[in-house]
């Protein structure tokens with residue numbers, strides 16, 4: 291039997307839940323991990339109703355004491371699948387060994403996202419043991435196919451929506467506590483993702499009369515596609531500073547002294563100018579202020595001496611908040627300015643809304659950060675990558691993306707890379723964060739052990755038999771863990 295959070299995390303790391311490999315491994319590693327959670331967190335599993343939503347999704351419900359708040363719960367999210375790790379890469383310790391050394395737990399998933407999952411479970415187990423009863427419902431939403439853009443989180447979000455639930459707060463992975471968020475901002479900061487860019491796959495296609503390559507016409511299909519792609523070189527979309535980014539710069543300015551502090555304050559004050567500057571910088575800075583277009587594939591022709599009747603290209607588009615998939619397609623078509631080239635979306639997720647920072651939910655996150663990491667303040671940002679929480683922003687405004695783990699530059703690079711590892715002290719702080727967040731968003735009155743027993747009874751009997759069974763009620767809609775590639 292494992293004895294503490296780091297050992298429990300190490301044990302979970304040893305179970306290689308690589309969702310990209312499920313076709314070869316089958317669901318066995320995932321079932322093994324779910325079994326381990328039952329062993330590691332007995333009180334949580336006794337007191338919270340757990341249902342399977344699709345094969346890969348776990349949805350736990352901790353009923354709150356206030357029926358008025360039952361439809362406005364807090365949803366804590368994490369995923370228990372991981373990306374592959376190549377044993378041939380120079381890992382200090384093998385990626386699935388789950389080694390504890392140098393004050394850290396090492397291995398694939400320690401930061402992304404088993405670390406946060408363990409912290410959530412530790413916090414809930416501890417709150418339950420202390421007799422705490424939340425005022426509003428708490429849901430835990432764990433998915434086993436986040437890394438393959440799977441359907442578990444989407445199905446969980448749909449389930450809650452169908453039940454008339456509008457979350458008061460959704461917290462998923464995303465940002466972290468980073469030591470120096472910008473080169474001249476040295477204060478450790480809790481980077482909280484308040485929005486994420488959308489992603490679209492756009493197909494360009496054109497046709498032309500086929501014929502012999504010895505007598506070409508004016509523009510062959512290949513030439514037309516080549517010209518269309520060339521017209522998409524350089525910025526296609528206007529630069530616009532998201533409100534969030536201005537707030538972020540302002541937050542950085544507050545704890546940065548001297549010239550850099552003044553510069554940050556100025557950048558925050560003049561968003562239009564800042565958007566132009568970031569846009570000119572290009573690269574990552576440029577990507578924060580506009581929708582980006584990257585041609586990734588091009589195809590056409592069947593033989594060296596035949597005029598192709600058809601040619602196509604594929605664009606990967608990252609959609610900035612404020613833009614819709616329709617407006618993206620329209621602008622790309624205008625820029626190409628060739629009616630013979632069709633512009634269609636083959637798949638896509640719109641950008642999320644920007645969650646507010648001037649609200650009780652964001653302040654509660656800030657207070658929980660301060661409890662776990664004294665002196666550290668939150669700063670909002672827009673994520674470039676997608677998280678499972680994208681399925682929630684269509685029916686609640688308060689979706690935030692932050693895992694309460696400290697990450698230095700090397701650790702940030704180790705996510706999906708080599709030598710992923712989390713400090714043991716981070717795991718403890720992470721538990722403290724989630725405990726404070728739950729207390730701070732669900733009544734804030736602290737321990738109410740008097741009603742604790744009642745809540746436990748309710749949760750055991752409230753949903754009828756089978757709710758704490760792993761095959762749960764949600765199995766009706768279950769499917770195989772399905773690594774669909776939708777984005």
Ligand SMILES: [Zn+2]
Pocket residue numbers: 369402403436463
């Ligand atoms: Zn992740």
